[in-house]
Amino acid sequence: VVVRRLPIYARALEHLAAASERVISSGRLGALVGVSADQIRKDLSYFGEFGRKGAGYRVDALAATIRGILGLDQERRLAVVGLGRLGRALAAYPGFVDRGFRVVALFDRDPAVVGQEIASLRVLPMESLGEVLAREGVTVGIVAVPAEQAQAVTDLLVASGVRALLNYAPITVATPPSVRVGDVDPVVALQSLAYYLKAGEPSEQAS
Amino acid sequence: VVVRRLPIYARALEHLAAASERVISSGRLGALVGVSADQIRKDLSYFGEFGRKGAGYRVDALAATIRGILGLDQERRLAVVGLGRLGRALAAYPGFVDRGFRVVALFDRDPAVVGQEIASLRVLPMESLGEVLAREGVTVGIVAVPAEQAQAVTDLLVASGVRALLNYAPITVATPPSVRVGDVDPVVALQSLAYYLKAGEPSEQAS
Numbered sequence: 001v002v003v004r005r006l007p008i009y010a011r012a013l014e015h016l017a018a019a020s021e022r023v024i025s026s027g028r029l030g031a032l033v034g035v036s037a038d039q040i041r042k043d044l045s046y047f048g049e050f051g052r053k054g055a056g057y058r059v060d061a062l063a064a065t066i067r068g069i070l071g072l073d074q075e076r077r078l079a080v081v082g083l084g085r086l087g088r089a090l091a092a093y094p095g096f097v098d099r100g101f102r103v104v105a106l107f108d109r110d111p112a113v114v115g116q117e118i119a120s121l122r123v124l125p126m127e128s129l130g131e132v133l134a135r136e137g138v139t140v141g142i143v144a145v146p147a148e149q150a151q152a153v154t155d156l157l158v159a160s161g162v163r164a165l166l167n168y169a170p171i172t173v174a175t176p177p178s179v180r181v182g183d184v185d186p187v188v189a190l191q192s193l194a195y196y197l198k199a200g201e202p203s204e205q206a207s
Numbered sequence: 208v209v210v211r212r213l214p215i216y217a218r219a220l221e222h223l224a225a226a227s228e229r230v231i232s233s234g235r236l237g238a239l240v241g242v243s244a245d246q247i248r249k250d251l252s253y254f255g256e257f258g259r260k261g262a263g264y265r266v267d268a269l270a271a272t273i274r275g276i277l278g279l280d281q282e283r284r285l286a287v288v289g290l291g292r293l294g295r296a297l298a299a300y301p302g303f304v305d306r307g308f309r310v311v312a313l314f315d316r317d318p319a320v321v322g323q324e325i326a327s328l329r330v331l332p333m334e335s336l337g338e339v340l341a342r343e344g345v346t347v348g349i350v351a352v353p354a355e356q357a358q359a360v361t362d363l364l365v366a367s368g369v370r371a372l373l374n375y376a377p378i379t380v381a382t383p384p385s386v387r388v389g390d391v392d393p394v395v396a397l398q399s400l401a402y403y404l405k406a407g408e409p410s411e412q413a414s
Contacts, residue, residue: 007398008390011377015354033379034388070398071405078397085296090393092292095377099394100401139404140397147222164400166393170218170302172240180403181241182396183215186297186373187306189389190285190347191214191277193371194307196387197346198278 002043006066008033009040013063014099023056072100079105079133079162080142081153083113083123086168087144092119104136105129109149126156133160140164147171154181209250213273215240216247220270221306232263279307286312286340286369287349288360290320290330293375294351299326311343312336316356333363340367347371354378361388 012032016024026044027037044062047069067073078101080091091106106123108114114125124132132138141157143150143165150169157165164180167173170188175181219239223231233251234244251269254276274280285308287298298313313330315321321332331339339345348364350357350372357376364372371387374380377395382388 003402004395004399006402007395008379010398011392011395012379015378031381034381069402071401072398076397076401076404085299086293089292089296093393095392095394096397099377099398101394101397140400142393164397164404166396166400170306171222172215172219174238174241180400182400184391184393184396185218185302186300186349186391187302187308188211188214188218189373189391190283190303190308190371191217191279191306192211193347193373193387193389194278194283195210195213195276197283197371198281 002046003070005033005035005039005043006070009043010063010066010070010072011099013059013066016059017063021059024059024062025056029057067100070100074100076101076140077104077136077138078102078140078142079107079129079136079138079157080144081107081126081129081157082143082145082149083108083116083118084144087142088118090142090144090168091121101140105132105138107132109145129156130160133157133162138162141166143167143169143173145169209253210277212240212242212246212250213277216250217270217273217277217279218306220266220273223266224270228266230263231266231269236264274307277307281307283308283347284311284343284345285309285347285349286314286336286343286345286364287351288314288333288336288364289350289352289356289376290315290323290325291351294349295325297349297351297375298328308347312339312345314339316352336363337367340364340369345369348373350374350376350380352376 026040030037030040080087091103106121107126107129108123109126114123116123141162143153145153147169150171151173154173158175158179166182166184168184170185233247237244237247287294290313298310313328314333314336315330316333321330323330348369350360352360354376357378358380361380365382365386373389373391375391377392
């Protein structure tokens with residue numbers, strides 16, 4: 001769970017660095033990311049000692065440390081499978097490179113899509129996936145195919161050396177325990193929020 | 208945290224229902240969604256009694272109950288702000304309607320984008336946002352604008368009655384406590400995964 005918050009802290013620290021801020025208190029960092037100062041101190045102390053009591057954190061140093069903890073000091077190479085609307089948007093997303101990821105390969109099973117150029121990359125056929133991933137050193141995959149293809153695509157990515165993947169398909173995919181999956185189905189995210197919407201409404205009985 | 212897993216259970220139950228399955232054990236449901244049978248039973252018991260010991264859950268009934276818990280028995284109306292690549296993909300995403308959400312309004316601040324038709328909706332100017340959201344009964348927003356515009360867009364959505372939003376912009380937005388935000392920055396999701404990638408690699412010292 002801490003590992004889910006660290007990228008949020010890193011993102012806030014990068015915005016601060018871009019605004020030429022040099023030092024930040026746990027209270028202010030907490031306010032920026034929506035957690036308490038205590039939580040910030042607790043999360044960071046989990047990985048060692050940072051800053052001095054009362055002196056705040058050095059923005060650059062803390063950002064670098066968090067990037068190190070997350071393994072972002074090394075660029076991760078990424079493949080996108082499925083070049084529908086969402087896959088295209090992700091393939092062309094400008095926010096990856098500055099933050100540790102580079103899209104290096106695109107795959108689709110549709111012959112009409114294979115060969116198209118998206119964000120300076122040519123879409124390749126599924127048959128070449130294993131060979132290209134090995135050659136390009138891809139360790140992270142993005143699955144942006146329909147639900148019924150998601151497991152087969154996941155299996156192929158895992159067999160080709162991918163060890164972490166983001167799954168935008170609306171289905172849970174099974175992987176070996178050594179492979180991490182981030183479930184990023186937008187509807188799942190919305191449905192979790194809907195629960196809280198309901199809590200604020202008059203109940204049907206009462207209305 | 209349970210509330211984050213319920214949509215995953217609902218999604219799996221819908222796939223089972225589509226495959227004409229009528230009854231499922233907590234063990235098999237757990238295997239489908241990647242959690243233990245105990246966790247399934249514990250999560251569901253939090254909301255009452257379901258199924259009978261040893262008899263499994265009725266797929267349809269459990270799906271309906273979870274939809275009720277999440278407030279999905281009522282369709283939520285959605286606005287997308289920012290019709291860049293990602294916003295367009297979300298505006299046209301076919302997976303919302305069956306699962307409780309309907310995109311009813313699109314907004315962009317770029318005069319060249321306003322007036323375009325995307326997924327049968329015309330993109331509207333930001334100035335009309337308040338009026339349109341009130342008229343259309345929009346309670347959920349998707350923020351798909353660049354980081355530097357995300358807070359202003361969020362403030363406008365909140366002022367116009369939105370009580371839950373998905374934020375795709377790479378920045379934490381501040382909202383009143385009554386408004387829920389899902390942070391769905393793809394890079395944050397990737398960075399959390401990267402931590403686990405690193406754990407499987409030989410350390411620099413050792414290599």
